[in-house]
Amino acid sequence: MDNLTLWMLFFAVGLGTFLVRLSFIQLHGSTEALIQRSKNVLMLLPPAILAALCIPAIVFSRPVTEYQVDPVQLLAAAVTILIAKFSRSVFWPVVGGMLCLWLLRILSS
Amino acid sequence: MTDHRKQFWLGVRDLLPLVSGVLPFGLIAGATGVSLGMTPEMVMGMTVLFFAGSAQLAAYSLIQDNAPFIIIMITAVVVNLRFAIYSATFAPLLGPLKKRYRLPLAYMLSDQVYGLCSMPEQQQKSDSERLWYLTGVAVSMALSWILSVVLGIALGASIPSHWSLEFTIPLAFLAMLVTTISNRQLFMVALISGSCAIGFQLLPYNTGFIVAVVAGVSAGLLIPGLWQKWSDRKGGDSRG
Numbered sequence: 001m002d003n004l005t006l007w008m009l010f011f012a013v014g015l016g017t018f019l020v021r022l023s024f025i026q027l028h029g030s031t032e033a034l035i036q037r038s039k040n041v042l043m044l045l046p047p048a049i050l051a052a053l054c055i056p057a058i059v060f061s062r063p064v065t066e067y068q069v070d071p072v073q074l075l076a077a078a079v080t081i082l083i084a085k086f087s088r089s090v091f092w093p094v095v096g097g098m099l100c101l102w103l104l105r106i107l108s109s
Numbered sequence: 110m111t112d113h114r115k116q117f118w119l120g121v122r123d124l125l126p127l128v129s130g131v132l133p134f135g136l137i138a139g140a141t142g143v144s145l146g147m148t149p150e151m152v153m154g155m156t157v158l159f160f161a162g163s164a165q166l167a168a169y170s171l172i173q174d175n176a177p178f179i180i181i182m183i184t185a186v187v188v189n190l191r192f193a194i195y196s197a198t199f200a201p202l203l204g205p206l207k208k209r210y211r212l213p214l215a216y217m218l219s220d221q222v223y224g225l226c227s228m229p230e231q232q233q234k235s236d237s238e239r240l241w242y243l244t245g246v247a248v249s250m251a252l253s254w255i256l257s258v259v260l261g262i263a264l265g266a267s268i269p270s271h272w273s274l275e276f277t278i279p280l281a282f283l284a285m286l287v288t289t290i291s292n293r294q295l296f297m298v299a300l301i302s303g304s305c306a307i308g309f310q311l312l313p314y315n316t317g318f319i320v321a322v323v324a325g326v327s328a329g330l331l332i333p334g335l336w337q338k339w340s341d342r343k344g345g346d347s348r349g
Contacts, residue, residue: 001172006151009181013168014158016186022215024196028204041326045190047286047295048302048325052318053167053188054282055303056310067310073276080280084287091133093284094277101276 072108076101113241116234120225120245124253127221131250132257134162137277139261141169149262156258160216160251163285164188166278184318195223202239217247219254298329 001009058077061070080097087093142152142165159165164185171181195218203214225231226243234242290296302325309317 001175001178003148003151005178006147006172007154009168009178010151010155010158012182013164013185014160016182017159017161017164017189017192018216020186020189021192021196021218022212023193024200025203025211025215028200040330044295044298044326044329045187045322046289047299048322048329049188050282050286050289051299051303051325052306052321053170054279054286056306057170057276057279058283059307060310076276077280077283080283081287084284091130093287094133094137094280097280097283098277101273 072101072104075104113237116238116241117245120242120247121249123225124221124246124249127225127250128253131221131253132260134281135254135257136261136264137281138162138165138169139258139263140265141166141261141278143262143265145169145173152258152262153255156255159185160254161185161189161192161219162254163282166281170278180316180318187322191220192218195219198223198227199243202236202243206240214244214247217251219247219250221250222247294329294333297332298325301325301328 058073059069061068061073076097079100080093083096084093138156139152142155143149147155155165155168159168167188168181168185171184176184196215199218203211206214222243225246226239231239231242286299290299302321305321305324306317309320311317312320
């Protein structure tokens with residue numbers, strides 16, 4: 001993707017994101033019913049999106065379309081899940097998973 | 110006036126401990142952008158325009174996969190749909206403000222702002238106190254996010270590629286996923302969406318991703334109903 005296209009993308013996403021943030025604030029007063037109706041979907045979206053984003057990239061090594069399972073990545077992910085269960089943050093699970101990944105790569109090479 | 114200032118600094122103070130989570134995320138966002146071959150100006154432009162770390166990381170991985178423009182755009186905005194919930198939460202507070210205050214504060218809404226400003230103790234304050242507190246949190250959050258990304262860009266070029274730092278992105282999403290899943294229904298949604306993402310990996314233009322999200326959400330909407338029906342029937346059987 002060339003730089004001009006990327007800039008267009010950034011502006012488009014920036015505008016879209018801003019409109020999402022502004023949505024209910026701008027429409028304040030006329031939206032109670034809509035919020036109630038879309039609550040269910042809004043609640044289910046985060047896990048669906050996050051899972052679709054990360055699961056293929058974790059199970060397969062790049063490029064993911066070749067379906068090459070990478071056991072080292074799976075173990076690193078398991079460590080991340082374990083730490084995330086306890087720490088409830090994003091930082092430490094990522095650090096733990098990456099340390100596990102590097103350690104296993106060094107040991108197996 | 111002094112009371113307003115006090116609320117503002119209270120917001121700044123409460124955000125400080127959260128910087129430990131913002132900093133590494135910003136470092137990753139900055140360093141990954143540089144590692145994908147973007148100029149520092151582009152990464153900063155993207156950071157300021159998006160002002161949303163997870164959407165930025167999602168966009169990176171799709172740009173890396175050469176996904177088409179429209180898919181990246183939709184995905185990034187969809188990742189940010191949670192902001193609609195925050196927008197709804199703060200609508201009574203920010204909605205009546207003048208445009209020049211309303212728009213910047215809406216732009217600065219984030220997970221951290223939502224988390225801190227929706228705490229029970231904040232609800233007891235007056236509207237103007239809450240507003241100044243929110244402003245303190247939002248401004249200090251914006252500054253710490255942007256500075257973290259700058260630092261990430263500065264360090265990015267000096268990080269060797271065989272460290273596979275880009276793997277921090279799926280790991281970060283995985284960690285977020287684990288913290289999002291608070292009940293069995295949400296776990297099912299993640300399971301189905303993740304499996305579909307693997308199954309439909311070969312669909313062109315990353316449409317597999319959208320299919321997976323739709324499948325996950327639909328399953329989440331349908332399963333509680335099916336479950337109910339099934340247990341009703343079981344209840345009926347045992348009676349008969």
